[in-house]
Amino acid sequence: MNEERELAINPIVQTSVQHNTQVVSNIRNLTASLFGVAAGTLGLESYPGFIFYLIGTFIVSGLVFVFRAEGKPSEYFHRPLGDLWGGDVFSGLSSFVLTWTLFYGLVRA
Amino acid sequence: MAQPVVQTIHRDPALFWWILLPITVVMILTGILRHYAMILLQTAPKKQMLPQIRQQRSLVRGINLRTNANILSPSSFQARKVFMVSAYQDGKFLADPEARGKPRPNPMSDPAAMEGMMGMMKGNMAMMIPQTLIMGWINAFFSGFVIMKLPFPLTPQFKSMLQSGVGTRDLDVRWVSSLSWYFLTLFGLQPVYTFILGSNNSASQVTQQMSQMNPGAGLMGPEQDPDKLFLNEAENLEVLEHRWILDGVEDRLLARLSA
Numbered sequence: 001m002n003e004e005r006e007l008a009i010n011p012i013v014q015t016s017v018q019h020n021t022q023v024v025s026n027i028r029n030l031t032a033s034l035f036g037v038a039a040g041t042l043g044l045e046s047y048p049g050f051i052f053y054l055i056g057t058f059i060v061s062g063l064v065f066v067f068r069a070e071g072k073p074s075e076y077f078h079r080p081l082g083d084l085w086g087g088d089v090f091s092g093l094s095s096f097v098l099t100w101t102l103f104y105g106l107v108r109a
Numbered sequence: 110m111a112q113p114v115v116q117t118i119h120r121d122p123a124l125f126w127w128i129l130l131p132i133t134v135v136m137i138l139t140g141i142l143r144h145y146a147m148i149l150l151q152t153a154p155k156k157q158m159l160p161q162i163r164q165q166r167s168l169v170r171g172i173n174l175r176t177n178a179n180i181l182s183p184s185s186f187q188a189r190k191v192f193m194v195s196a197y198q199d200g201k202f203l204a205d206p207e208a209r210g211k212p213r214p215n216p217m218s219d220p221a222a223m224e225g226m227m228g229m230m231k232g233n234m235a236m237m238i239p240q241t242l243i244m245g246w247i248n249a250f251f252s253g254f255v256i257m258k259l260p261f262p263l264t265p266q267f268k269s270m271l272q273s274g275v276g277t278r279d280l281d282v283r284w285v286s287s288l289s290w291y292f293l294t295l296f297g298l299q300p301v302y303t304f305i306l307g308s309n310n311s312a313s314q315v316t317q318q319m320s321q322m323n324p325g326a327g328l329m330g331p332e333q334d335p336d337k338l339f340l341n342e343a344e345n346l347e348v349l350e351h352r353w354i355l356d357g358v359e360d361r362l363l364a365r366l367s368a
Binding site: 030032049092094098099104106 | 293
């Protein structure tokens with residue numbers, strides 16, 4: 001009940017939430033493709049490639065945290081931990097695999 | 110145990126220009142085509158008569174009153190509630206008041222319901238037909254040889270699918286034929302569509318599924334009795350616990366200022 005009242009006093013506007021999610025997912029998709037290009041050019045195979053992707057997304061999360069959210073993620077995200085750090089990690093994986101395969105095939109194999 | 114020998118296959122560089130690039134370009138273009146085909150196929154909403162619109166809107170009005178009730182002061186909420194409930198119970202907003210209490214006609218015979226189903230069919234067809242066509246095209250032209258090596262290992266179960274038409278038993282699963290490039294593009298091109306067409310395009314599957322769940326359609330479908338919906342809404346309004354948002358606002362303001 002208390003939380004409900006808090007939400008009524010400080011409402012969360014759905015449009016803004018959608019816009020924030022859109023911005024973050026755009027950044028994630030673009031960087032995932034670029035990480036794929038990098039991993040393919042470096043010739044990473046199997047586990048190192050996926051670890052490269054995980055490290056890359058973590059760095060991107062940090063950059064979003066510092067530059068886009070200005071160090072205060074609770075002002076931009078409903079649940080900062082899930083939406084910024086954890087949520088979108090695997091959404092860019094398919095485009096990462098696509099560009100990774102393409103550039104690996106072009107450069108190495 | 111000795112390390113397994115790494116298999117290498119020397120391939121013609123022309124494979125890239127004549128297979129990988131065409132498949133990718135075709136996939137992107139089909140996505141764009143699907144987007145515009147969906148826009149063209151969308152039927153314009155039918156023009157409704159004034160009583161129907163009033164019936165629909167007044168239900169929405171009740172729902173809006175219920176969801177935003179806390180913003181209103183108690184007296185003004187009471188006045189609105191009394192008006193809406195009595196109007197609902199008298200059936201003032203009904204499109205044809207004579208039909209009250211009569212059984213509804215069979216939804217299958219209603220042309221409006223059929224149209225909704227047709228729209229859903231069209232959406233599914235716009236997904237299915239290009240996929241079948243492209244799979245057939247790739248199978249017809251590009252099967253029977255490997256074109257690329259995946260950078261990650263797969264289990265041998267994928268061999269029959271990804272190396273279809275390649276008749277070598279001992280070839281590493283990482284060497285795949287063009288069909289797997291098709292699958293990779295199918296799943297990996299969603300962000301490309303987002304960049305080209307904007308965020309609510311109908312090229313990707315997920316957004317299309319979401320758009321089929323049209324929120325307005327289920328609200329007052331043709332198969333539902335508007336009178337029952339009105340009575341239901343009146344009951345909802347009656348039992349609503351009203352809590353004004355400005356209750357105790359002075360204390361909150363003072364607490365914030367003193368903090």
